[in-house]
Amino acid sequence: MxxxxxxxxxxxxxxxxxxxxxxxxxxxxxxxxxxxxxxxxxxxLPWLREACQHCAYPLVDALLCGACLGKRHDLDHLKALFRYERPIKQFLLNLKFQQKLYPARLFAQYFLAHFEPNFCMDAIIAVPLAKERLKARGYNQSIEIAKGLSKQLAIPLYTDVLYKERDTKSQSDLNKQQREHNLKYTDFKLSSSFSGKRVLLIDDVYTTGTTLRCVAKQLKAQGVEYVEAWVICRSL
Known part of the structure; x- marks a missing residue:
C-alpha cells in the first residue's frame, strides 16, 4: 500500500x-x-541520424538501404527525427490518446531545427485519419504538428483536401503483412488538384511505410510532381 x-x-x-x-x-x-x-x-533523446532517404532505416555513409535499392518509389524522400523509443514514444501517446497537445509544438520545433524541404514546396498536407477515428479523437495529431510548420515555413497547410474514404482497421494493431493488405492507395482521395505541385506530407510514426506509400501513390496518380514526408519516429 x-x-x-x-x-x-x-x-x-x-x-x-x-x-x-x-x-x-x-x-x-x-x-x-x-x-x-x-x-x-x-x-x-533517441535521435535518428543518418538514414535511408526512402524508408529512414538507419545507415552509415549510404543514401539507400538494400531493401530500397532498385525499387520505384512514389514517396520521393522520407525524413524521421527519432527512433520509436521512450520518452518520445510516450509523448506521441500523450498527443494521440491523452488530449495533450504540447508535444505537437515540440515536434514542430524539432522539425524546423533539423530539417529543410529538399525543394521549394507548394503545400503541406497531414496524413488523414479515418472518419470514425477522427470523430472519436476530436483532432488529427499530424495536423496539429503541421500547423506550426506551415506558419514558420510559409507553406500553405491544406487540412481538408486529402481524406480517407474507407474506414480500415488500425494499422498499429496489425503485423507487416496485414498492414499491406489492410490499406490500398485508392482508400485515400484528393479533392483538389495539385497537378505539377510539390507536397510535404506530415505523419507521426513510420512502421512498415504502408500508409505513406499509399498516400504518395494517390498523390502521384493525381499528378503531384514530388512528395516528401516528415515523420516524428521510425519504428525499428
Whole structure:
C-alpha cells in the first residue's frame, strides 16, 4: 500500500511540475530554451541520424538501404527525427490518446531545427485519419504538428483536401503483412488538384511505410510532381 501511494504522489508531483511554464517535461527542472524539453535531456533523446532517404532505416555513409535499392518509389524522400523509443514514444501517446497537445509544438520545433524541404514546396498536407477515428479523437495529431510548420515555413497547410474514404482497421494493431493488405492507395482521395505541385506530407510514426506509400501513390496518380514526408519516429 505504501509503494502504491508513493507512486501516485510521485506521478502527481511530476504532473504538477510539468504544467508549470519553463519546466522540462522529462526531468522537471527549470528550462530556459523555450521548448518543453531542456537542453540536457534533449541530448539523450533517441535521435535518428543518418538514414535511408526512402524508408529512414538507419545507415552509415549510404543514401539507400538494400531493401530500397532498385525499387520505384512514389514517396520521393522520407525524413524521421527519432527512433520509436521512450520518452518520445510516450509523448506521441500523450498527443494521440491523452488530449495533450504540447508535444505537437515540440515536434514542430524539432522539425524546423533539423530539417529543410529538399525543394521549394507548394503545400503541406497531414496524413488523414479515418472518419470514425477522427470523430472519436476530436483532432488529427499530424495536423496539429503541421500547423506550426506551415506558419514558420510559409507553406500553405491544406487540412481538408486529402481524406480517407474507407474506414480500415488500425494499422498499429496489425503485423507487416496485414498492414499491406489492410490499406490500398485508392482508400485515400484528393479533392483538389495539385497537378505539377510539390507536397510535404506530415505523419507521426513510420512502421512498415504502408500508409505513406499509399498516400504518395494517390498523390502521384493525381499528378503531384514530388512528395516528401516528415515523420516524428521510425519504428525499428
Amino acid at each position: 505504501v509503494n502504491k501511494w508513493s507512486k501516485i504522489i510521485q506521478n502527481l508531483v511530476g504532473f504538477c511540475k510539468s504544467s508549470i511554464d519553463n519546466t522540462c517535461h522529462i526531468c522537471y527542472q527549470t528550462n530556459t530554451n523555450n521548448t518543453e524539453i531542456c537542453d540536457t535531456c534533449c541530448q539523450w
